[in-house]
Amino acid sequence: MPLVSVKTEKAIPKRLLLKAMVEIAEIEVKAPVKIGQVIKDDLMRTGVSLVATRNIKRVDSNLRS
Amino acid sequence: MKLEYDLVIIGGGPAGLAVALEARRNTVKDILLLERDKYLGGILPQCIHNGFGLQYFKEELTGPEYAERFIAKLNNTQIDVKTETMVIKITPDKRIIAINRDDGLLHIQAKTVVLAMGCRERTREAIAIPGNRPAGIFTAGTAQRYINIEGYMPGREVVVLGSGDIGMIMARRMTLEGARVKAVLEIMPFSTGLIRNKVQCLDDFNIPLKFNHTITRIEGRKRVERVTVSQVDKNLQAISETEEEISCDTILLSVGLIPENELTREIGIELDPITRGPIVNENRETEIEGIFTCGNVLHVHDLADFVSEEGEIVGRAVGEYLKRDRKFRSPPIKIVPGENIAYIVPQHIDFIVPGRKKIKIFMRVKKPAERVRINLLDDKGRVLGSYRKRIVTPGEMVSVYLPEVLLDDKLKNITISIKRD
Numbered sequence: 365m366p367l368v369s370v371k372t373e374k375a376i377p378k379r380l381l382l383k384a385m386v387e388i389a390e391i392e393v394k395a396p397v398k399i400g401q402v403i404k405d406d407l408m409r410t411g412v413s414l415v416a417t418r419n420i421k422r423v424d425s426n427l428r429s
Numbered sequence: 430m431k432l433e434y435d436l437v438i439i440g441g442g443p444a445g446l447a448v449a450l451e452a453r454r455n456t457v458k459d460i461l462l463l464e465r466d467k468y469l470g471g472i473l474p475q476c477i478h479n480g481f482g483l484q485y486f487k488e489e490l491t492g493p494e495y496a497e498r499f500i501a502k503l504n505n506t507q508i509d510v511k512t513e514t515m516v517i518k519i520t521p522d523k524r525i526i527a528i529n530r531d532d533g534l535l536h537i538q539a540k541t542v543v544l545a546m547g548c549r550e551r552t553r554e555a556i557a558i559p560g561n562r563p564a565g566i567f568t569a570g571t572a573q574r575y576i577n578i579e580g581y582m583p584g585r586e587v588v589v590l591g592s593g594d595i596g597m598i599m600a601r602r603m604t605l606e607g608a609r610v611k612a613v614l615e616i617m618p619f620s621t622g623l624i625r626n627k628v629q630c631l632d633d634f635n636i637p638l639k640f641n642h643t644i645t646r647i648e649g650r651k652r653v654e655r656v657t658v659s660q661v662d663k664n665l666q667a668i669s670e671t672e673e674e675i676s677c678d679t680i681l682l683s684v685g686l687i688p689e690n691e692l693t694r695e696i697g698i699e700l701d702p703i704t705r706g707p708i709v710n711e712n713r714e715t716e717i718e719g720i721f722t723c724g725n726v727l728h729v730h731d732l733a734d735f736v737s738e739e740g741e742i743v744g745r746a747v748g749e750y751l752k753r754d755r756k757f758r759s760p761p762i763k764i765v766p767g768e769n770i771a772y773i774v775p776q777h778i779d780f781i782v783p784g785r786k787k788i789k790i791f792m793r794v795k796k797p798a799e800r801v802r803i804n805l806l807d808d809k810g811r812v813l814g815s816y817r818k819r820i821v822t823p824g825e826m827v828s829v830y831l832p833e834v835l836l837d838d839k840l841k842n843i844t845i846s847i848k849r850d
């Protein structure tokens with residue numbers, strides 16, 4: 365499963381972490397992805413954005429690798 | 430396919446990346462970086478947690494972001510990079526044989542080589558623990574790769590053996606993905622990991638950390654079902670009356686890192702038995718002129734930031750070597766580990782460098798101690814210099830500066846030892 369690593373732009377309250385993980389688990393994005401790109405605005409209504417921490421290229425799956 | 434380069438770097442992790450960029454800055458022209466994985470960055474892309482770059486960039490970054498700082502700069506140079514390329518042999522005269530799917534077999538002649546292969550995780554603890562051989566036993570780093578890169582969850586009820594940084598970070602990572610981490614067991618009375626990790630990974634998630642404990646038995650038919658855990662005595666022997674069972678389906682091992690020096694040994698380069706990396710001079714050059722090394726393959730570091738700094742030392746040194754701009758001391762000065770010192774890097778000082786004021790020396794202590802003096806002694810045991818330190822512990826590398834003025838022409842050895850103040 366192709367993954368992109370993410371982080372919250374700032375710290376969010378500790379008590380929200382496990383619920384936030386569930387919210388994050390349901391998010392899908394399309395490649396290409398750039399570091400710093402906002403993946404989700406206002407995570408868990410904290411006002412804090414979730415951003416990508418890795419560059420992911422788009423790969424055309426019809427091409428033979 | 431036959432190729433020639435001024436510099437070939439084995440390993441595209443933080444060490445290799447730093448060497449490539451610094452060598453380029455020091456006018457080294459033809460540089461080739463060889464990496465066996467699909468992507469650059471070494472271990473960093475799977476270290477999605479924070480804490481990188483605080484020293485080097487004065488910013489707090491995650492592993493992949495830290496790696497990208499270097500990879501992005503690399504893309505703006507004319508440094509050649511080959512990924513999914515495995516080096517299978519290096520000869521003492523700097524011929525490299527490598528293999529990949531596109532080029533087939535590569536024969537590369539290098540003027541200089543940098544060994545930056547990093548390290549792998551110890552697994553012998555799993556082999557030594559009595560019991561069944563069920564599925565569900567991973568090294569912490571493997572579990573990290575499964576979760577963060579491949580997208581698989583290794584298990585649901587976890588016991589972690591070893592309180593090193595990787596173990597603690599993975600205890601938190603598994604918890605965040607919904608697993609239950611029942612305990613982190615540490616055989617020593619102290620952790621070798623950073624205190625910050627104990628607090629942010631274990632305390633914050635109510636994961637129990639048990640010092641002086643180890644796993645004495647693993648049970649399970651096809652998959653791990655339970656472990657037997659015991660307290661250990663001062664000689665690290667299990668105390669049978671303290672045995673307890675913990676049911677679990679997954680065991681993560683975080684019991685140490687081994688520098689990957691198979692290629693190094695094949696060249697015939699001598700390794701330090703304690704670091705398990707090559708013996709080097711202050712330029713991180715091995716006993717073979719023009720073969721350098723840095724990063725975890727030389728000695729296991731605590732922070733990627735220090736690996737990058739070490740890579741810069743090598744990048745500069747490669748430039749100096751190619752310009753034939755070096756003056757050797759005769760004899761070289763050996764740096765000898767004394768009381769409570771496990772190892773020192775570099776192991777000897779080889780050069781006379783006009784204008785150099787001091788040399789940074791790195792070491793690890795054998796046992797934790799507080800309020801100590803780090804003493805530098807000459808051949809006759811006279812104190813050349815002395816530094817105070819509040820706390821020293823094996824989990825945090827110590828560095829001191831060796832002033833150039835102390836490096837007398839006739840000096841052959843400097844012994845560094847640690848004593849209570």
